[in-house]
Amino acid sequence: MRYLLVFFISANFVFASVFYAKLEPINSYKIKSNVSGKVIFSNESIEGKKANNSLIIELDSYVDRVDLKQTQNKLEAVNSMIEIESKNYERMKRVSSKSDFEKDNQKLKVINLQTTKADIKIKIANLKDSIKNKKLIEKNNYIYNINVKRDDYVTPGTLLYEAKDLSKGKLEIFVPIDDIEKIKSKDIYIDDKKSDIIVSKIYDVADSEHISSYKVELHLNNVKKFSRLVKVEFK
Structure with missing residues (x-):
């Protein structure tokens, strides 16, 4: 008799050495104000685009x-x-x-x-x-969301905008603690294709939600499309 055990853990699904994870930007940032002041410029036109040494928010100085x-x-x-x-x-x-x-x-x-x-x-x-x-400029990050408008008044700690680093992609999977050593010596397949990706980081403390697993990060270069579900397999 066979038993099929499927763990539905957050955005990851685990079956033997197969995992599914959402492909996210390598870093996400929430930019908050360090000072108080009135917003005199809010670059709403760049929302959803990549910055190029662009002025995002300016406060009255x-x-x-x-x-x-x-x-x-x-x-x-x-x-x-x-x-x-x-x-x-x-x-x-x-x-x-x-x-x-x-x-x-x-x-x-x-x-x-x-x-x-x-x-x-x-x-x-x-x-x-x-x-x-009071003058916030972004070099080349993707501007995900702008949270303030012209004439708004902000104080220290006010969220101004959110940005993402699209230079690489990141996959986070949760591997059972007993399997951590096994995956270190295996090849990594992405969407059923063998890759040259290696494990970028293993957290040696169990995750607060996935108490019997360690979080593992994989970093991908030349990502064309983010926020999609990716199949990860170790074999």
């Missing part, structure tokens, strides 16, 4: 840019003040009629100005980072 300019001017002024007060301190040190108290006060002026300079430089770095984070 006018106030940040004005603040940056004024803060840079303030830094120049503080640098001049440090130079003047430092010279005054050096001259004062050579004047015997000046008390130690007066000399220490002059030295404190220089130290306070240097502290102010350090704070200004930190503010400039933060403003530059904020301005940079």
Whole structure:
């Protein structure tokens, strides 16, 4: 008497050494905002297409840019003040009629100005980072979904858009723990055709849902069509 045991596990179906899995992009990304601001540009026309150094989302950075300019001017002024007060301190040190108290006060002026300079430089770095984070450009990923529109207001953590890396494909299958060593020495057939694909990654901890299996990843080059069901066989 024969017994046929079929495991329906998520998107994978296992029969002996045969598996079925959905072919997905190698990486998927959810791009969230690091800053708050009003959306002044949302490139909805690129949704469903590959980017080419494309501007996807831009937030209003006018106030940040004005603040940056004024803060840079303030830094120049503080640098001049440090130079003047430092010279005054050096001259004062050579004047015997000046008390130690007066000399220490002059030295404190220089130290306070240097502290102010350090704070200004930190503010400039933060403003530059904020301005940079308000203009999101994608080099060549596929833009799967844009989640915000022009005039929306976003805060840190708001999902802006989703992108996918189509440079390779990825298959995830769940192999019974007892069979892991066996598949390492076998050839991999994709849709009944022998391939030169090798196992890319084996997770050595049982999956939280498939508690008696390890997740195995296979990476495929030159994928023409994603999101299709693929037959994977080890033999």
